Amino acid sequence: MDGYDLVDVEVTHESADGLLDSLSEDARVGDHTQSVQAVRLQAGQPDSELRSLKQLDETSVKLLEHQVDAAYRALFEMGGKALLADEVGLGKTIEVGMILKEMHFRETDDSVLILTPAQLAKQWQAELREKFGLDFVCNYDDEFSGFDDHDYIIASIDTAKSDRHRSTVLKRDWDVLVLDEAHYVKNEDTDRYDLIDRLSYNYAFFLTATPIQNELTDLYNVVSLLRPGLFGTRDVFHQYFVNSDQETLVNRNELQERLNEVMIRNRRADTDIDFTDRTVDTRQFDQSPAERELYQAVSDYVKGAYSQNQGQKLVLMLLQKEVVSSPAALKHTIEKRLHEQSELTHADELETILDLVENIDTITKQERLLDIVEEARDNVEKGRVIVFTQFRATQRQVLERLASEGYTVHSFHGGHSSQEKEQIVEDFEEDGGILISTDAMSEGRNLQFCNMLVNLDLPWNPMRVEQRIGRIHRIGQKRKVYIFNMALKDTVEEYVLERLYHKIDLFQQSIGELSSILSRLEESGTSFEDEIFERLVNAGSEVDLENDFDDMAIDLQEQRELADKLEEFNSGVFDGFDLGASDD
Structure with missing residues (x-):
């Protein structure tokens, strides 16, 4: 405290x-x-009214x-x-x-x-x-x-x-x-x-x-x-x-x-504000044989390396996330790691993973993304879609793929200056098309002119998912909001999506509710992402992994109950203090 x-x-x-x-x-x-x-x-001014409101342009702001x-x-x-x-x-x-x-x-x-x-x-x-x-x-x-x-x-x-x-x-x-x-x-x-x-x-x-x-x-x-x-x-x-x-x-x-x-x-x-509806469409796809072989090789490497050297945890967690994002993201990190550490243990395994990356001809998620944005081109104003990914290498690959199909594309990431970011958002609003963004976009920005969002890969922290959605689902949004979640079957991404996010009804909650759940879950000092990773690398079998994630889902539901009690407590503070106890 x-x-x-x-x-x-x-x-x-x-x-x-x-x-x-x-x-x-x-x-x-x-x-x-x-x-x-x-x-x-x-x-010099009576305080019976806000006199400056008469000066405001009603077309600029609706009070x-x-x-x-x-x-x-x-x-x-x-x-x-x-x-x-x-x-x-x-x-x-x-x-x-x-x-x-x-x-x-x-x-x-x-x-x-x-x-x-x-x-x-x-x-x-x-x-x-x-x-x-x-x-x-x-x-x-x-x-x-x-x-x-x-x-x-x-x-x-x-x-x-x-x-x-x-x-x-x-x-x-x-x-x-x-x-x-x-x-x-x-x-x-x-x-x-x-x-x-x-x-x-x-x-x-x-x-x-x-x-x-x-x-x-x-x-x-x-x-x-x-x-x-x-x-x-x-x-x-x-x-x-x-x-x-x-x-x-x-x-x-x-x-x-x-x-x-x-x-x-x-x-x-x-309030009398009528927030628009939110429709969530979760699409899970079978991996190609080459993608499945790559995923298994990365998972085996991560488990083996972690059991021998816990100091690699952040890098290993990164690899596990990148393998379901894109081969390009995975390749970038492995090549950098091999270059920076010439005496790296398990170097042969990493070289083998790079060979498997080269074997992938078709990237399932990116092909299926084309199906989603094609729907948008026909049905959404100016075909506007925001596509979120956690990784710059994935972003670059998706930009190239969509541009090759004739889409108007925009790129937004943390490397842009403040002025560049403002211009990118203006261009997206004016020209339409597809905005591919890293999570540099996920807090604070107002993008109500767009009502369609795709999570190409899913952060393991649900707060970051809701922060993404909050860019378009807020006051000023006049249309129904469409959220598409993409996941590869038989991967950690599927477990996170199906066994955790849907168990806590993530996609229908507010930032405040999620914050309450996670802050109480993480009081022990273990983050939500750490918990997922530990269960992933320590599971002895597929059945163990399923059971571990089910246990985590139960923990989440318990934390949600605690969060509901906290909300009741807050309501008592803010709304009249009727908590069922007499004043002493």
Whole structure:
């Protein structure tokens, strides 16, 4: 729990009164500042409405009722300091856009710093410009010349905390701070937390869909950065609000009142948004004899090498994933390994695998991919399809194959500059065709103009699968979404897909639900991918492997039940604290 243990204490009426006094005293510390900020926001402008909304172009942005309400409450009921904690996909960025537009209208935004994960900085910049007419410089722009040279800046939080920029960022008094994905600063022992803790600002808006990920301390740390003193000290918070086993809350009404001062959380179920349907089509294909021989040779090599030297684990795991992605991906890694380590054990086996790669004339997945994209060419607007793969070598091979068939193709990977990535997305939207992407595309980007996605190979971590799907299945998507999963029969890919992903109903869940399942499963320190690999290499037979994956599926179902209980707990925190326990 971020380095702190829950305090095991029975809260009596007498001690509760003392703790409440302590909480109230801490909360009063910032009252005067809050009042000054609120007055400044309202100066010269009545706060009965968001006046800047009249300036917005309705063709650029469609504002939803819950978003307008959130912006209004953040500005005028919370004094310009708010935690926007809507569930995934409800448009928290739009809420911030409205807030910043209104502050610009009221001239209370002399300097604004927006901190985001690196991959989302350019998207924030584009959305604020296109939807709200707000111009920000991004730290990835050529014209960016430092945090003391511009008044409206969007930057990755890791750039801001770097040795090069940290002192400059902290030296300024910022009018407005926006922090995206605020749960990344929940750990007070990190440089990110320390940066936000030391920043000077008048107004602040934090965004997160998961204010509680594992412990109530997550919520305490994030809220205390935004509104210091609201919950008192950490010890007081634990003693006053949490009982020793952390399964029920005490003094829930008081916690609710304090959260209502700073947090806004809209849930999908409570909005009138009609998300489009998601159709999942899983296609499994028989391997050719040459592909089957190659897969068996790689699996045998991986098992043998791992049993002798566990230090090779990451490379061996990579080979097991690449063999079901493409011969090109496998060949690239083996040749690199042979070149870099001339005295490599099992070199003869790797040379044999390379010979088997050369024997493959037809790549089953790529041929079957042609069937899918041909359907799209006839039935989907501009024939747009996004094809995801984990490997650059696979990406290059697929690009060549599709281009040879006359398709318009686009390539997206982590090696592109920020400007190149923006241009690729624009070209894909304008020209249509097939976008072949690595997982560099899988977080944050908005691609609602496309409604068809193919997982050419499947990551072993289900979060990454849902992140891919989330690029097209989100607010703004007006059509049914089609997801195609491709897998080779009798491979680890089939086991992962059929025995794990379908057991937890992966393709119908949200990022938040998956995060809860996986975070609780991985508390032991073993990742989801590690677990799959260990079961794969340690199985003595095909029957053992099937049984092992069935056992893992049962574990997942149990974790899902725990995740459901966590959701009930969160609902208690956010939606009235009705957890069936009386206040002490």
